[in-house]
Amino acid sequence: MSSYNWAPGFIDDGDRAQIVTSRFQYEDGHTLDRYLATGGYAGLKAALARTPTQVHEEVKAATLLGRGGAGFPAGTKWGLCPEGKWPRYLVVNGDESEPGTYKDRLLMERDPHQLIEGCLITCYAVGLSQCFLYVRGEMALAQERVAAALNEAYAAGYIGRNILGSKFSVDIVLHWGAGAYVVGEETALIESLEGNRGMPRLKPPFFPAAIGLYGKPTIVNNVETLANLPWLLTHSAAEYMAIGTPTSPGTRMIAVSGHVRRPGVFEIINGTTTFRDLLYGDEFCQGIRDDNELKAFVPGGGSAPWFLPDQLDLPFEAKLVGAAGSMLGSGAVMVMDETTDIPVAALTLARFYAHESCGKCVPCREGATWLERIMERLVDGHGTENDLDQLLEIGQTICPGPFPHAASERLGLAAVPFPFKMTTICFVGPSAYTPVHSAVTLFRSEFEARIVKRKLIPVSIGASDE
């Protein structure tokens, strides 16, 4: 079987390495019994048999890239906690809400113990004294599955005081969100966890590893990132590096949505799989629906600049995709076929970011709202010639500079100029502009076709002949 009705969307056709989805084939993959029967908590035991430093070194050696969006290596991040400053905390980012992204929820619903084991390994390696597992509020089933798994794991001695009879003790606390996209940003996540409105903090100085939860050093990692750790500890950094490419090793979960014949969530080989494989491959999406032509695709979640069909041969490799002006982001590919009304598609994203702007900084609060309004009237047939330039001008205010990769190493690929310098506190501002920018620069004629030409009506009031 290739898909399972208890794991909606997940497809494991083909014969690829599976690191984080190996238990999705079991209907009871979320239970402790199944987890233990399939090698569960062996990674924790392997970790406890080594020193924390050795575990940290192994993770560093594996170049495990963060899966939350920024792609920062986890081992390096763990090393950023200032020496001698205690306590340190772990905050797990399970707030998945980037448009197009669907993977962390599956990992929490289908294999919560794997995530818990990853949390434990992290706390052991970095000396973190408490872990907060922040699960998005709207994910009722994920919250239930994680709660049940935590209860089982506590009872069995895997969490809490003197874990498996060792000196290692840590509590894992399940925390619920309540619906706000921006809370996925790590400093906003911490604000929210402190009981506040989820508004991002300014970096510097508020880099979580230095000044995080309660002002203490805090590691924030994504669910999928941590889910890799049990495998990594029962195998090795070398075995991990043998999958994928040296700069993008291992696997990653990718959700492909939109106009493909078979949308789904796949665990792909990092670095080598191309967008063409994914969209057209037999074991993946099997082509565009109704044999239509591909018009454009979003390679890495709603915040990522769009790609055109001539960029299909790019692999899932952060540097190459960056050089082409976009990013892999959160592992979400959204596909638009020839029938797509581009201004409308872009409007849905503009609306998303305008709605989710937290309002802390002016360029985003005002800019995102204006982008949405102008896009709305363009779609509605009330736009004017000035509107297209005005969209780009507002974007310039939010992010005045070009995407550095696009500017520096283009590697001969048609670079989509992406804004990078920004006048906002977090990436919601630039993200609001990105889809608008892509749509307007790549498909300008579709907007122009909707523009109403203004007629200047001569006005003369009270003019006299004299």
Next chain:
Amino acid sequence: MTRLNDANQVLAREIIGRYPKARSATIPLLHVAQQQNGYITQEAIAHIAELVGATSAEVLGTCTFYEMFKMHPVGKYLINICTTMSCALMGAEQLVTHAEQRLGIKAGGTTPDGLFTLERVECQAACTEAPCLQANYRYRYRVNAAQLDQFLDDLAEGQLDAEIPAHGVVARVRQSIPVDRAVSVVAPDDVHEAPVWMPLSGTTA
């Protein structure tokens, strides 16, 4: 009486006890209040403020930031249809229009019988299963108009009560940390040393 009832106060204290600072429990306690009353009342805000050591204004400020907290009663079933890009590409707006006609309300409204509130919402992390919706945060995937009608009928007739609780209840399974396994929670400023399993070198600056 819309402060937290006795059972929920016990639950609230247990939740607060898991955090190094009580205020961290604000959002979880707002969920407890919404579960009890179906929405967030001013009295619950004041009560939570007492429990976590904040002012009512601070708790209200937190509360109003988050989409899930409703400051006034909503329908027994909150029908949230995702209209973000992946769902929009697969016909989400048509589904909203159909739901509006079928329920006789506009998105954002509640049916006169108090059974359904309809909302247009953002990405629900089910983008491959578009268009999708949630009823009280339980999913339905790849929904067409006929399936939506059937689903609303089933909800109205109470046939899905076992799967979908009334609005306010999110997770029905809660974490509970056994007292004999819990590590004692310490105020962040009272910790100055590395945890015992860390090598001593980790404690030097």
